[in-house]
Amino acid sequence: MVNPAATFRALHHDRSPGDPLVLPGPWDAASARAFEDAGFPALATPSAGVAASLGYEDGSTPADEMFAAVRRIARSVSVPVSADVEDGYGLPPKELVARLLDAGAVGCNLEDSTRADGLKDPRAHADWLAEVRAAAGDALVLNARIDTFIRGAADPVAEAVDRARLYIAAGADCVYPIGAPLTALPHLRAAVEGPINAGAPADGSVLREWGAAGATRITFGPGLQRRAATAVGEIAERIRRGE
Structure with a gap:
């Protein structure tokens, strides 16, 4: 039997510089099916987008509701699904891994900061990631988010x-320096072994350019959910006007 995490992990390797792995961010089962139908080989849920779909502010979704949402998304599609589970909700590594696997996820994002305390101690966080890796074995693709660009580090690069x-x-499979600008990617690529995740640019620049600059994979955070919400708002306004 094919290990779905191995299938997802393989998508991160042997890519040409202008061909990053593009992972849309579904916020519910319907959006997940739409992205799969469009031909994307895998998906990556955004915690902020899922939160908005459930009526929560970013960062305030209860863990039970987040895992339930991931489960609905994962069971609705046949492609691999990676889940953004913020900083792990304070769960012990073994429980965190068990809940991700039970939800059907084959990968996860894990943040190295909190809103209250800022950046975590990097060595302590690395030790925690090692525990997650030990608990997961090869069953999860770990995407370690790095928050230096969004938490005011003196030298974020x-x-x-x-x-x-x-x-x-x-043991992280991929690292995600969230908020890193295009100009920082060549420096990161030259210094870091392994896949690098970049956030999709809000300015509409071509994703291939980000791949050529050093991004192995590109995710969208809540951007697609917000664009969909804007479109729904525009439709609602036209209906209200009787158009």
Whole structure:
């Protein structure tokens, strides 16, 4: 039997520079099916987009509701689904892994900061990631989010490199320096072994350019859910006007 995590992991490797792995971010089962029908080989849920679909502010979704949403998304499609589970909701690594696998996820995003306390100690976080890896074995693709660009680090590129090296050594399959600009990607690519996740640019620039600059994979966060919500709002307004 094919290991779905192995299938997903393989999508991160042997890619040409201008061909990043593009992973749309479904927020519910219907959007997940739409992205699969469009031909995407895998999906990556955004915690903020799922939160909005459930009526929560970003970062305030109860863990039970987030895992239930991931389960609905994963069971609605046949392609691999990676789940953004923020900083793990304070769950012990074995329980976190068990809940992800029970929900049908084959990968996860794990953040290295909190809103209340800012950036976590990198070595302590790497130790925690190593525990998650040990609990998961090869059943999950770990995407270690690096928050130096969004948490005011003095030198976000240098600190991102240091953290990336620690996290990859701890067993992360991919690192995600969220908020890194296009100009930072060549520096990160030159210094970091392994796949690098970049956030899809909001300025509409071509995704291939981000791949050529060093991004192995590109995710969208809540961007697609917000665009869909805007479109629904525009439709509602036209209906209200009787058009």
